[in-house]
Amino acid sequence: MDNIPENLKNLSAQLPSEVTLVAVSKTKPNEAILAAYDTGHRIFGENKVQEMTRKWESLPRDIQWHMIGHLQSNKVKYIAPFVSLIHSLDSQKLAKEIDRQGGRYRRVIDCLLQIKIAKEEEKYGFSVEEASNFLEHLSTNPFPHMRICGVMGMATFTQDQQQITEEFLVLKHFFQTHKTRHNLEILSMGMSGDYPLAIKTGSNMIRVGSAIFGSRQTH
Ligand SMILES: *Cc1c(COP(=O)(O)O)cnc(C)c1O
Numbered sequence: 670m671d672n673i674p675e676n677l678k679n680l681s682a683q684l685p686s687e688v689t690l691v692a693v694s695k696t697k698p699n700e701a702i703l704a705a706y707d708t709g710h711r712i713f714g715e716n717k718v719q720e721m722t723r724k725w726e727s728l729p730r731d732i733q734w735h736m737i738g739h740l741q742s743n744k745v746k747y748i749a750p751f752v753s754l755i756h757s758l759d760s761q762k763l764a765k766e767i768d769r770q771g772g773r774y775r776r777v778i779d780c781l782l783q784i785k786i787a788k789e790e791e792k793y794g795f796s797v798e799e800a801s802n803f804l805e806h807l808s809t810n811p812f813p814h815m816r817i818c819g820v821m822g823m824a825t826f827t828q829d830q831q832q833i834t835e836e837f838l839v840l841k842h843f844f845q846t847h848k849t850r851h852n853l854e855i856l857s858m859g860m861s862g863d864y865p866l867a868i869k870t871g872s873n874m875i876r877v878g879s880a881i882f883g884s885r886q887t888h
Pocket residue numbers: 693695716737738823859860861862876877878879880
């Protein structure tokens with residue numbers, strides 16, 4: 670078994686104070702999450718609704734659960750009572766449903782706009798232009814129970830550091846351009862393979878799984 674507390678401590682020690690670490694625990698058992706929890710870590714990321722809900726039900730209530738995977742509108746209702754941040758807001762239809770479910774639970778659900786930055790064919794996310802238009806639309810027609818507090822993106826899976834940097838810069842530029850007008854605070858970019866580059870490029874939230882919990886069997 671990987672030494673989760675040690676991995677987490679080593680990683681945390683490298684991070685500038687303004688960078689928030691999301692420990693991506695997808696596919697990992699409760700014991701692995703508790704090993705991280707016992708070091709004081711509280712923010713965990715999952716990419717499947719059913720798995721996240723099951724873990725929320727059985728693990729300590731002060732864990733902040735971040736949804737980082739594609740979210741279908743018809744499943745928002747399961748996570749609406751407890752989700753702390755949705756990184757994967759990728760359509761207007763989904764935003765509308767998050768707002769509706771936020772209303773049912775009398776809360777405001779924080780979200781990040783997922784933006785396509787990779788050169789590979791990405792299934793999910795807004796283009797830069799769609800994201801700008803959506804933010805503009807929301808500034809005149811705000812949702813009462815859904816708040817956009819930043820942006821999220823994933824770079825191409827490649828060893829080409831130059832390409833990864835260029836893709837991160839696209840997201841960083843979008844963030845800089847819109848942050849004042851739209852009150853954006855979170856720039857979520859960087860995973861196990863590319864978080865040092867993401868931080869250099871200005872990320873303030875990284876999503877790290879395998880570097881903490883060890884490799885996964887499945888994706
Ligand atoms: C799985 C996943 C991560 C973490 O990936 P690692 O390479 O294990 O660090 C980060 N972000 C998203 C959206 C993911 O699906």
